[in-house]
Amino acid sequence: MKNICPVCGYDGLEEMPYDHDGNPSYEICDCCGFEFGFDDDSEGLSFEEYRKKWIEDGGKWFNPDMKPKGWDIKRQLLNINVQL
Numbered sequence: 001m002k003n004i005c006p007v008c009g010y011d012g013l014e015e016m017p018y019d020h021d022g023n024p025s026y027e028i029c030d031c032c033g034f035e036f037g038f039d040d041d042s043e044g045l046s047f048e049e050y051r052k053k054w055i056e057d058g059g060k061w062f063n064p065d066m067k068p069k070g071w072d073i074k075r076q077l078l079n080i081n082v083q084l
């Protein structure tokens, strides 16, 4: 099973962002750069707020080395039912 980022829809997370008890992984998404357990809990940002800012900033990859060829932000966002 793939682990999908609830912020940007990237499906390459190494761990589930939150376990069954709701504990965050503290993994940083290679795509949008959201850190589960930090940006939400410590910074108080919702997925929606972070996503909006990320898209407004041009949808840059946090780790550009992981960006697939022919990457399509619109298609990726459909993984989480977000339409641009």
Ligand SMILES: [Zn+2]
Pocket: 005, 006, 007, 008, 009, 010, 029, 030, 031, 032, 033, 034
């Ligand atoms: Zn992400």
